[in-house]
Amino acid sequence: MQSWQYVDLNEIDPNVQPLPEGVYTLKVLRAEHKEGIGKTSGKAYEQVKFALAVTDHEDYSGRRLWEAFFPGNYGAKAMRRIADATGIMQEPGTTLIDWLVVLSEKQPTFKVPISQVEDLDKDGKARSFDVKGNPAKVNKINWFAVQPV
Numbered sequence: 001m002q003s004w005q006y007v008d009l010n011e012i013d014p015n016v017q018p019l020p021e022g023v024y025t026l027k028v029l030r031a032e033h034k035e036g037i038g039k040t041s042g043k044a045y046e047q048v049k050f051a052l053a054v055t056d057h058e059d060y061s062g063r064r065l066w067e068a069f070f071p072g073n074y075g076a077k078a079m080r081r082i083a084d085a086t087g088i089m090q091e092p093g094t095t096l097i098d099w100l101v102v103l104s105e106k107q108p109t110f111k112v113p114i115s116q117v118e119d120l121d122k123d124g125k126a127r128s129f130d131v132k133g134n135p136a137k138v139n140k141i142n143w144f145a146v147q148p149v
Helices: 073-086 096-106
Strands: 022-037 044-055 064-069 109-118 137-141
Touching: 022 096, 064 073, 064 137, 073 096, 073 109
Parallel strands: none
Antiparallel strands: 022 044, 022 109, 044 064, 109 137
């Protein structure tokens, strides 16, 4: 698409298609710490958010993925795997937030398997639907299989 002038929305498929399952090289575009108040819970929260892009792929280079980690073992282990795979380790005496800044500046790459799953909430109910009313599919990154490029 070169210009909005010639777009006919009647010809656009409104469904977002997740990436096909496979191993992809991802580039860290941005990694940042966020704090806030939950809109529904009213409780304070903090998270680490990653903006990632597929690289070195014939059909999907540039496709964006986003991931949020909340405090706990799962997110910490995933970030440690990113550090190991990219070789960008948290320097002794620095904070995790400092490491996120370095990661964002260097924008390293790593390989990881990605699968497709239904977009379900913690109770197993669909969070989003396709235009036919079926539970939408989303991508799931296997953070336990992060590999160096």
